[in-house]
Amino acid sequence: MTQRLHDDSLTLTAAQCQQARLSRDPRFDGRFFIGVTTTGIYCRPICPAVLPRESHVHYYGSAVAAASAGYRPCLRCRPDSAPESPAWRGSQTTFTRALQLIDQGALQHQKLPELCDRLGVGERYLRQLFQRRFGVSPKRYALYRQCLFAKQLLHQSTLPVTDVALASGFSSLRRFNDAFKRHIGLTPSEIRRQRAPKPGPLTLRLAYRPPYEWSRLRHFFALHLTHGIEWIGDDHYGRTIRWGETTGSFTACHDARHHRFDVSLALDRLDQLNAIVRQIRQLLDLDADTTIIETHLGNAYPGLALTPGLRLPGSWGIFEAGIRAVLGQQVSIAAANRLTQRLVDTLGERDAQGRVRFPTPAAIAGSDLAFLGMPASRRDTLGRLANAYVTGEIGDDPASWTQLKGIGPWTADVAAFRGAGHPDIWLASDLGIKRALKRLDHAALNEDTSAERASPWRSYLTLQLWNHIL
Structure with a gap:
């Protein structure tokens, strides 16, 4: 049996990993990575290369963990293109938030103590979280993720290397080349020579x-x-x-x-x-790993009919999701759509192709919104939300929005559900959920009014119930 290295991010057993890699099962793509000791390369479980012997492989829960153990990414299966592995994220709010901010470039624009202040945790604690999960520091994690994204661009795009460096968050070409060589084991030009991308957008x-x-x-x-x-x-x-x-x-x-x-x-x-x-x-x-999520929901509520593979329908950011949620208060989907369309047509920014971008907070805050033809109280709520964004009174945590008049738990939850892809939102007061529960008449669901058994995946339970009526 292969020696198992200690890696807290690996949530599967060695036997499960072995079976998945031998069958090249795509359902496990991104849930673990395979380090091959004879080549020094790590791969995805769907890699098309000849399968190595089990005695020559180690299993890791993330690409970062495999890299920190000394392996470089495979050029055939390209681990930089694998889906993420979030099976353990649902209940680890601080760590999940840290990963999101770092992946959005937080450590490219600020120092680690500033990031810790945003998270409300100490620097030592954050370092411990990353050391336990990946075996590396937050900064090293950030650099490796930048390099993996750069590798994806080198493989899949025709962008010049200078533009790849900029797009992946490096301030200089020299720093990019040094970091890429150190973390990937090849230079950017060596990646490009091995497979030239086809011209195009x-x-x-x-x-x-x-x-x-x-x-x-x-x-x-x-x-x-x-x-x-x-x-x-x-x-x-x-x-x-x-x-x-x-x-x-x-x-x-x-x-x-x-x-x-x-x-x-x-x-x-x-x-x-x-x-x-x-x-x-x-x-x-x-x-999302819907197999894990749906297994959990099925165990929590036996007999509930589940549709495999349902995904949370996102929106482009928290602010847009919040505005759409306010427009959807106490009206039908069709009525909410008409209001949203009117708002966009009136205050949206048009580009050269005639397409429209969603109105900015400043545009909404600067309008009396009389054109919407809706109750003054809800127009005022829209204005307050937009103005609070402009002034910095609120940020991207919808839970804090309930301090604003007209923003209740339902509105904040819908914004978190669609705008942030929060996995654990239960919309108990939603009319659609009430209709679905009445139609299904599921005893366990009706008893568990907070849907606590479904946590940390209550958003997916919400989605499964909507699927019965929409």
């Missing part, structure tokens, strides 16, 4: 772990579609975006055969590309 392949119920996600997006901002077809979803100073659009085309989305991006600048790609992953919920 910036398109990245974003993998997920099956099953993935695209038809139901597409149905939800179509049901809430805002024209001008979003577009949708049988196999694709796209929209305009803004991230900081960056504006543009993306279209994600579903490739069910290869368990991925091919995402074409058109951006006016590249320095926030990594954060934008991660936001797209969240919007499409590409990193």
Whole structure:
């Protein structure tokens, strides 16, 4: 039997890992990585290379853990393209938040003590969390993640190496080359020589772990579609975006055969590309392990009919999700859509192609919103929310929004559910949930009014119940 190295991020047994790698099961893609001692390379379980002997492999719960053990990424299966491994994230709020902020570039723009202040934890405690999970410091984790993203761009895009360095968060080409060589084991130019990308627009392949119920996600997006901002077809979803100073659009085309989305991006600048790609992953919920989630829900509520592969329908950020939630207070989906469309048509920013970006907080705060034709109390709530964003009174934690008049728990929860992809939101007061519970008449669900048995995956229980009525 293979010697098991200690790696707290590995949630599977050696026997499970062995069976998954021998069968190249895509459901385990990203849940663990395989270090091959004879080559010094680590791979995904779906790697097409000749399978090594079991005595020559070690298993790791993350790419970072495999790299910290001295392995470099495989150039065939490209571990930089694997879905994430969030099976342990649901109940580890602080650590999950730290990973999100770092992956969005927090340590590129501020020092570790500043990040700790944002998280409300001590520097020593955060270092211990990363050491236990990955065996590396937060800064080393951040650098390796930057290098993996750069490797993905080198493989999949035609961007010049200088632009790849900028897009992956490095301030200078020299620093990028040094870090890439140190963490990946090859230079950027060596990666490019081994497989030249085909010319064309910036398109990245974003993998997920099956099953993935695209038809139901597409149905939800179509049901809430805002024209001008979003577009949708049988196999694709796209929209305009803004991230900081960056504006543009993306279209994600579903490739069910290869368990991925091919995402074409058109951006006016590249320095926030990594954060934008991660936001797209969240919007499409590409990193959920629905097999684990649905097993948990099935055990919590036996007899509940579950649809495999349901994904949380994201929105482009917390603020937009919050505005949509306020517009949806006490009205039907169709009425909420009409109000959203009116808001976008009146206050949205149009680009050269005639597409529209969702209104900024400043645009909403500066308008009396009389054109909406809705009760004054709700117009005032929209204005307060937007103004609080402009002044910095509130941030991206919807739980703090309830201090604002007109923002109740339902609105804050919907914003967290769609805008942040929070996995543990139970919308008990939602009319759709009440209708679904009445229709199902499931004894255990009716008794467990807080859905505590479903934690830390209550958002997916919410989604499963909506699926019975939408």
